[in-house]
Amino acid sequence: MPKIVSVHSFRGGTGKSNTTANVATLLAVRGQRVGVVDADIASPGIHILFGLEEDKMGHSLNDYLWGKCDIQQTAHDVTANLGNDVKGRVFLVPSSIKAGEIARVLREGYDVGLLNDGFRDLIQTLELDVLMIDTHPGLNEETLLSIAISDVLLIILRPDQQDYQGTGVTVEVARKLSVPCMMLVVNKVPAAFPTDEVRARVEQAYHAEVAAVLPHSDEMMALASAGVFVTRYPDHPITAALKQVAERLSRSG
Amino acid sequence: MTSTGNILVVDDDLLNRLVLSTNLQEQGYDVAMAENGRQALEMLGSQPFDVVLLDLVMPELDGFQVLEQMKHDSAQREIPVIVISALDEMESILRCIEMGATDYLPKPFDAALLRARLNASLANKRLRDIELEYLEQVNRVMQAAAAVESGTFECDSLNPVAARGDALGQLARVFQNMARQVYAREQSLRQQVQELQIEIDEVKKARQVAEITETEYFRDLCARAQRLRQRNGK
Numbered sequence: 001m002p003k004i005v006s007v008h009s010f011r012g013g014t015g016k017s018n019t020t021a022n023v024a025t026l027l028a029v030r031g032q033r034v035g036v037v038d039a040d041i042a043s044p045g046i047h048i049l050f051g052l053e054e055d056k057m058g059h060s061l062n063d064y065l066w067g068k069c070d071i072q073q074t075a076h077d078v079t080a081n082l083g084n085d086v087k088g089r090v091f092l093v094p095s096s097i098k099a100g101e102i103a104r105v106l107r108e109g110y111d112v113g114l115l116n117d118g119f120r121d122l123i124q125t126l127e128l129d130v131l132m133i134d135t136h137p138g139l140n141e142e143t144l145l146s147i148a149i150s151d152v153l154l155i156i157l158r159p160d161q162q163d164y165q166g167t168g169v170t171v172e173v174a175r176k177l178s179v180p181c182m183m184l185v186v187n188k189v190p191a192a193f194p195t196d197e198v199r200a201r202v203e204q205a206y207h208a209e210v211a212a213v214l215p216h217s218d219e220m221m222a223l224a225s226a227g228v229f230v231t232r233y234p235d236h237p238i239t240a241a242l243k244q245v246a247e248r249l250s251r252s253g
Numbered sequence: 254m255t256s257t258g259n260i261l262v263v264d265d266d267l268l269n270r271l272v273l274s275t276n277l278q279e280q281g282y283d284v285a286m287a288e289n290g291r292q293a294l295e296m297l298g299s300q301p302f303d304v305v306l307l308d309l310v311m312p313e314l315d316g317f318q319v320l321e322q323m324k325h326d327s328a329q330r331e332i333p334v335i336v337i338s339a340l341d342e343m344e345s346i347l348r349c350i351e352m353g354a355t356d357y358l359p360k361p362f363d364a365a366l367l368r369a370r371l372n373a374s375l376a377n378k379r380l381r382d383i384e385l386e387y388l389e390q391v392n393r394v395m396q397a398a399a400a401v402e403s404g405t406f407e408c409d410s411l412n413p414v415a416a417r418g419d420a421l422g423q424l425a426r427v428f429q430n431m432a433r434q435v436y437a438r439e440q441s442l443r444q445q446v447q448e449l450q451i452e453i454d455e456v457k458k459a460r461q462v463a464e465i466t467e468t469e470y471f472r473d474l475c476a477r478a479q480r481l482r483q484r485n486g487k
Contacts, residue, residue: 116481139465141474148478159449168453172462176471177478192442193449205451 002123005132005249006150010166012043012137014156015187018220019242020134021049022230023154026246028079028088029230032129035075035122037061037093039115039146040136041105044095048225051081054097062096064118065110071118072125083231091126112142116149130249139173147174152181152252154211154245158188159198164205171206181252183211185245191215211248212241257281258303258375263293263319264337265311269360273306273337276364282371290314294322297329304374306358308337309345317349324353331381333374387421390414394425401432408432 007020017040024034038046038061047057059074075091082090096102123131133150135143147153153174157163167184174182186202189195195213203210217238220229230239260282264270267288274284285302287293291313293305305323309316316336323329333355338346346357355377356370393414400406414425465471 113477141470144465144471144474145478148474149481161452164451165453165458168458169461169465172458173465176462176466177475192438198449201449201451205453 002128003130003151003249003252004119004123004149005130005152005154006135006143006146007132007154007156008135008143008147008170009137009156009163010139010170011163014137014158014163015214016040016137016156017046017049017134018225018229019154019156019185019187019214019245020132021046021228022239022242023245023249024090024130024132025082025086025228025230026243027130027249028082028086028090030246030250031087032250033089033091033127035091035093035126035128035131037119037122037131037133038095039133039142041095041142042102042136044097044102045225046134047092047094047097049228050078050090050092051227052076052078052092052094057094057097060094060096060101061118062101062105064093065105065114071121075122075126082228085231085234088129089126091122091128093122110142112145115142115145119149139170144173144177147179148177150179152183152249153179154183154185154249155208156185156187157202159186159190159193167206171208183209183245183248183252185211186213188216189213209248211245214238214241258371259283259285259301260371261285261287261293261296261302261305263287263290263305263311263316264308265289266308269308269337272362273367276362276367277371280368280371290316290319293319297323297326297332302332303378304371305332305334306337307334307354309342309349317345317352320349320352320354331378331385333378335370335374390417390421390425394421394428397425397428397432401435406432408436 007016009016020036024036027034036046038044041061057076059069061074063069064071064074071093074093076094077089078092079086079089119131122128133146135146155167155170157167171182184202184206186198189198195215198213199210215237217236219233219236220238223229223232230242233239260277262270262273262277262284264273265288270286270288274286277284285296287296289311294314297305307316307319320334323332323334330353334353336346336349336354336357337360338357339360349357355374358367358370390413393411397406397411408429411425411429415422415429417425
């Protein structure tokens with residue numbers, strides 16, 4: 001059964017897109033067909049991680065939401081950009097990076113119900129095993145919809161008081177939406193923090209499973225958005241932790 | 254005159270003691286006298302001496318016994334002992350040197366020879382003191398390393414070693430600096446772990462959740478989500 005995974009964080013800058021891109025890649029390495037939707041329409045960016053050049057972007061999610069094209073036309077196969085170890089496929093649905101189109105979608109909004117139709121069509125036509133939705137930070141309508149239709153909600157947070165509070169809100173809202181499976185990823189954890197201690201405290205605070213604790217990494221910072229980390233650093237501890245997330249997602253539901 | 258060393262003269266013969274002590278005092282030494290071996294050991298146990306001039310034949314404890322006991326006492330074994338003896342007691346002199354005596358002084362005393370042998374013994378004693386102090390401070394550094402390993406290290410314990418101007422002093426200073434840095438990092442870690450306290454303002458959270466969930470949109474979304482899941486076959 002295909003599954004929808006929403007990747008969310010209450011605040012920006014938590015590494016949500018990076019986590020999405022890396023986990024999607026690792027799932028594809030495991031042989032799965034993975035769709036990634038950049039639903040962060042206000043501040044898109046995951047296409048850069050997948051090496052999708054702007055002039056080759058063609059149709060975007062915005063075009064679909066405005067009825068200019070089918071959702072399938074917005075999906076770009078980025079598998080070739082992920083190295084030779086990927087046995088499955090990764091399809092990316094980018095959001096428009098044109099300033100005018102971003103301004104328009106923010107000004108006029110769109111029918112969020114179309115998102116669900118689009119997601120369902122993508123899963124069917126591309127024969128996806130997993131559809132990952134890189135959501136906009138915070139809890140606006142389209143994010144709530146994404147969460148509401150998800151089989152798995154992956155919440156990314158940093159060890160930071162503001163994130164703790166915001167994540168508490170997200171977890172509570174997700175429970176009210178009856179999301180079947182909810183997992184947390186604690187990202188950018190200072191190296192001095194004991195990983196097991198962080199995991200235990202976060203799980204205790206939210207009564208939710210922690211899929212991974214990802215330490216702060218200079219290599220990750222240096223790579224920035226220049227590529228998908230797990231393909232550049234296959235033996236790095238962060239890659240190992242992200243594999244746990246991919247493994248956990250594969251087992252969920 | 255500034256003292257050039259503390260000398261203990263041990264001899265049961267009063268005249269010998271007086272001659273020796275007068276001579277030594279004239280040369281600038283501080284002199285204490287013991288009239289037998291037992292008294293000598295008591296004095297050695299209660300005050301520091303740089304050299305012992307030791308007669309061999311004495312009542313109560315003789316010179317051999319004093320020497321033997323000194324060599325078994327860690328605080329006294331490094332004190333140079335010059336045996337006072339007649340030249341015809343060469344066998345005894347050799348025995349004493351085998352037992353650890355530094356030198357011997359033949360009777361009757363020769364002032365120049367006494368001065369020369371005392372100076373040599375004192376020079377050796379001072380070198381040995383420096384060596385022992387060095388070894389003691391090396392031991393302190395080793396103890397410090399063990400204390401670091403067991404988590405009981407106190408930085409100030411190395412202050413006497415760190416005050417040295419030589420390589421050992423530099424080693425101790427580097428050691429102290431590293432330990433201080435580690436301590437600072439530990440403090441920082443404790444601070445960070447405290448920051449790991451996850452404190453959620455439940456009242457604020459409830460308000461924020463209510464702002465989202467007590468809306469028409471959310472109620473509609475919940476109903477739609479259920480329908481959508483059913484439609485998606487979940």
